[in-house]
Amino acid sequence: MESNETSNSILNFENSKANFIEGYSSMLTFQPVVPIQKHSISTTSTVPLYEKLKNWNIQGIEHQNLRTEIFKVLGNKQLFYSDLDASKEQQRLNTLKQLQSLLSEIFGKDLIHISDIKDDPSKILALIDCLSQFDDSSLLTKLVVNNYLFGAAVYNLGTERHHKLLPEIECGKLLGCFAMTELGHGSNVRSLETTATYDPKTDEFIMNTPVRTATKWWIGNAAHAVVASVFARLILDGKDHEVHCFLVPLRKRNGIDLLPGVKIGDVGPKFGLNGVDNGWIQFDQVRIPSSSLLDKFGSVTNGVYSSPISNPSRRFANILAQMITGRISISFGTIRSFKTALVIATRYALKRLQFGPSTNGPEIPIMEYPTHQLEIMPMIATTYAYDAIKLYLARRFMERQDENEIHVLASGLKAVLSHYITVSILELRRMCGGHGYSSNSKLHRLLSSVDVGRTFEGDNTLLLQQVAKDLLTQFKKEYTSNKFTGTLKYLSKNTSLLLSGLNPYTTNRRDESHLLSFQFLLDSMEFRSSKLLIQSAQLVSKNYNKTKNSFIAWNQSLETLLHLARAHTETMIISRFIESINNEKDAETKKILTKLCQLYGLYRIRMDFEFYRNSNYLKKGKARAIIKLIQELCADLAQNAALLVKGFGNEESLIDSPLGLEDGDLYDNICKRVGLFSDKNYPEPILKSKL
Amino acid sequence: MESNETSNSILNFENSKANFIEGYSSMLTFQPVVPIQKHSISTTSTVPLYEKLKNWNIQGIEHQNLRTEIFKVLGNKQLFYSDLDASKEQQRLNTLKQLQSLLSEIFGKDLIHISDIKDDPSKILALIDCLSQFDDSSLLTKLVVNNYLFGAAVYNLGTERHHKLLPEIECGKLLGCFAMTELGHGSNVRSLETTATYDPKTDEFIMNTPVRTATKWWIGNAAHAVVASVFARLILDGKDHEVHCFLVPLRKRNGIDLLPGVKIGDVGPKFGLNGVDNGWIQFDQVRIPSSSLLDKFGSVTNGVYSSPISNPSRRFANILAQMITGRISISFGTIRSFKTALVIATRYALKRLQFGPSTNGPEIPIMEYPTHQLEIMPMIATTYAYDAIKLYLARRFMERQDENEIHVLASGLKAVLSHYITVSILELRRMCGGHGYSSNSKLHRLLSSVDVGRTFEGDNTLLLQQVAKDLLTQFKKEYTSNKFTGTLKYLSKNTSLLLSGLNPYTTNRRDESHLLSFQFLLDSMEFRSSKLLIQSAQLVSKNYNKTKNSFIAWNQSLETLLHLARAHTETMIISRFIESINNEKDAETKKILTKLCQLYGLYRIRMDFEFYRNSNYLKKGKARAIIKLIQELCADLAQNAALLVKGFGNEESLIDSPLGLEDGDLYDNICKRVGLFSDKNYPEPILKSKL
């Protein structure tokens, strides 16, 4: 792992005087966006349906070669295994080794680069999709921290002079961390307290932790990182230019010895992701060269500060917006974790028998109980809906035509997905009974890794507020022209409905052809978003008029604003799901996706009957008919449960749960896992530990 | 820990020929039920309100002396501490030592006995209430397994000859386990496969694991138990007399060496409760004396089987019903875990500042955000509601007048509480942001220990079905007489309403005096239970007429049946909460409890708007008024959040979370916990572990 090529920079580095100005700019050459790969499945009936579904759910992010190589690396069972009994320290060591191996085998071999953030984001999404299948996502998280937070900061916030570091970063030779959060500030990063004070005498910044709450906290990779991208207030001539990002060397290149003035410690064990070393970092007047400022959005030349964006709020928003790859990774990884959990719970439910028509006669699979179907089938349907929007997001991300749309969608999706998936996996645990409570089931490991997705890369409550704020801004802008475009197009359709009132015939209509039509599903969602958008605008302005304080007025409206953000995101999901089904050429695929979409749509409507009933959009008979249809769709789709989860396309060798293996007898698999065949008894230490 | 007094029985024991017939029956002397201790708080205003609330929420289960002694034992920090970095083996060893100490100090000193199951159950409830405050409830669980599953089996299912073991069991000299669940059967215990075949030649039973799925699974204490209460099919003369419970010695009295024919192993690490050793057990033709049969509900004398209950279904139901103490313990322990989580999240929310009216000005506590209040305040209100029903259950449990009522209530409560509490703690984790994700917060440890409460001691879905079944049976019985008594009293009130239809004036009424009245809250709940009960009866019979198969008919009705069971349980909760507030003498206490009850009631109604709106019980204006009142009540009660959680009466020294300490600076407490003051850096092994 030792490299000679970099010895030059090491030297500079350890003097804390690294000069980032020289470097090659080749990484920055923008390549044309790779055109979306078209759905490649054949429509002949010889391809099994699950294969078609597999292809459907990765269309545009296939990159088969990359996937194959990644799975090859993960196939090295000497290195890539999950040790449920390992100590936190051992887990971290394992993850570190796994990361090094993966980076050198995949990034080091030119299969993908950090610059694919712009060149070909679909590769990153394929990478995430594969890695999130391994173990509890500790490895994925550590990789995201290194390449898509730290590396992305260098790439997106830095300029050419910094980009020369990318090759070393991406192949694991230069491990880094992303030091934004502080003990006192997580969501409100604009109020971070770490300072980087410019010293004109030496043309350096002095990085400092002036108060304890400024201690960097939660920093992933802090135990191993050689360098950090540190967010700190840029102070120049006594003026606070607000938060910017700086590269700060932490350790000598051996990755062990801390540099002077740097203190690092562990924040301790966590609910999950214990393979990731999250630490705290303090700086005591650490000097770094002025070139360490990642200066795309603000620079200091000859002691003078300048920025292409003069408004500090907008500037900071821009800096944060660059970190979107991390957020999108969470959504993609979380969806895959959900798929894994669903594969496990579904296969278990098909193999586990409990109770039967007669006391001592044969028993039935628990999947046959309607309670089970009513819980699990909407989850499966939702996963397909998420795949549709995921692929749309991937496409828009690649096209980069409307940064704002991507931002709103990525934020809303991350919040909506991570929440639903977290609470759902908790239920899947319960639905697998005691066997689900065993760590061997993998379920709680999936739970704990998706749960944190509600907090990091933007706390969900805050992300939803950003979505709402953006919608309101857009609304205000387009309101005067009375022409709603882009994401708000649906408003035009609904204004007359909102003004003239609902049609009593429609609010009562309960025939299947109506309720199961995509039109009804889409109309319902769009109506809700429209109504909530107008309500939100009215509410915020009413509250503002009352309080004359926009902070208070906003907060007083929070419940409605969050509702709006969720509703809008769900509207985006269903409209993309419908669009993608309409575009589907294969009849068999189209048929099953249609049912999944119907179930997803009706289920979402049911989950918000409060809104739909109180806004008179649905009369009670119609609401009841929806409930009945949901029951029927669940029972119907449950017949295909095995196929539907196979259609997720999980790599079978990574399922790693005796409950979720496709092959073999359920109890054989469980017994093997606990070592019941090996005649292994309680290990000696326990037996001997009797008082 | 070695005891000489028992050497005699040890000998018999290890020969697997223990004679349980001799013994002292003194433990069986039923003492009169201890009268309920009256609410003892003074009503002078010098007692702070939180003190009054503390007293309120343990009225009837005070046992101050017992509590003091337990906290004294738990105060031994050498033994009673939580080591978050300990390996599974170390955790188990710690818990074992803690158990031994607790049993000998509390049970060994005559402060409480297993026989209090009948003599004074309120003592057990006080014990649970204290123990559930320590660490992650591993100790509590191990104690419940030993004393209230294994011990209770001996006490409730055995007869005098078995009771002589109780003194040794309860003080930890004879550790036992409760071996009911098998690899293949958890909920459907009537189909267990372990066999106990009577051998008339030797007057013994032969305990055997005939197939792999008959392996006992999940057995708590399996690593340390000397004896097990094993559920197995009693086979006599080739006839299967169904499942009975037997005492089977597993190990020599040293607690280490397994007896011949017994195999025991570990089922592995779990989501939580890793201080509890859950194992699997197999029997290979193990011979035990016929006296090992716990023979209260079925015995073999001179090779002939007899039972006081001839119907095998009823007999088995009776056997299972004896295990109710365990189920009630779960509810009590879970409520206390919820309180701990709420103390932590509330205090954190009051101390954590994030964002403020101006970008760089002072920030506000996150508790001030309505989103926070709308989530946390209904949880706090619910806890008080749970306390009310908990105390009622305790009283009824002590009075033992209506076993059926207790059974229905205990089952419904366990299912309703454990579910709500589990999903709520997951949200509290999120609401504490990153700091909530740290193991130090204690939140995920609480989550994992309450989560399993949804599975063990009766899977929730099955418990709710039992409640529904019982309600339907009662309904059928009382329907003909048209006189509904007991728990179904509410039906009489509602029959006319259900027949004649709802009053449009009432369904529209939205004035506060109406919506906040206990009458409205109670009426709404009772109406729902009544309507669902009648619907369920109709649905089951309709489905039966269609299918002529009661298993299928029942299953087809499951969604409604579960809804009924939950609704009934919630009706019981609110009616006891109201009753207890009406009986409250202290004006200040009464005032705040009233608000909590209003919030609880309206919140529950809102959570089931689907029912209330679709049954026309609430018109939309009324539904909206309820939402507004909930917002107002949350904002109002949030002013008293600190007081309300202090009123839970948690032992401060056991909170064990830097987020939830009453005293000290939040960040001081967090830093102390991660050792930031101690200049401790990443431990050497990690640093040195660089590749």
Ligand SMILES: Cc1cc2nc3c(=O)[nH]c(=O)nc-3n(C[C@H](O)[C@H](O)[C@H](O)COP(=O)(O)OP(=O)(O)OC[C@H]3O[C@@H](n4cnc5c(N)ncnc54)[C@H](O)[C@@H]3O)c2cc1C
């Ligand atoms: C496992 C893990 C790894 C991490 N890795 C890194 C890393 O590598 N680098 C890094 O820089 N950071 C990292 N973080 C930190 C993470 O980014 C923060 O936890 C996250 O930004 C949330 O901030 P917070 O935890 O301070 O929550 P807070 O901002 O304190 O929020 C706490 C609660 O208050 C609520 N709240 C706050 N403000 C408002 C408001 N205005 N309106 C309504 N509600 C509000 C939130 O919704 C939340 O429920 C990590 C965190 C974890 C848990």
Ligand SMILES: Cc1cc2nc3c(=O)[nH]c(=O)nc-3n(C[C@H](O)[C@H](O)[C@H](O)COP(=O)(O)OP(=O)(O)OC[C@H]3O[C@@H](n4cnc5c(N)ncnc54)[C@H](O)[C@@H]3O)c2cc1C
């Ligand atoms: C930590 C832990 C400790 C334990 N300790 C002990 C112990 O000491 N001794 C002991 O004997 N046991 C113990 N158990 C076992 C526990 O009692 C069982 O897990 C429990 O009874 C549930 O059974 P099961 O896990 O087999 O679930 P199953 O019965 O297999 O249920 C699985 C799923 O199917 C559903 N289902 C099953 N039947 C139906 C139906 N008719 N209708 C609708 N849905 C249905 C359930 O709701 C559940 O979601 C322990 C379990 C755990 C997790």
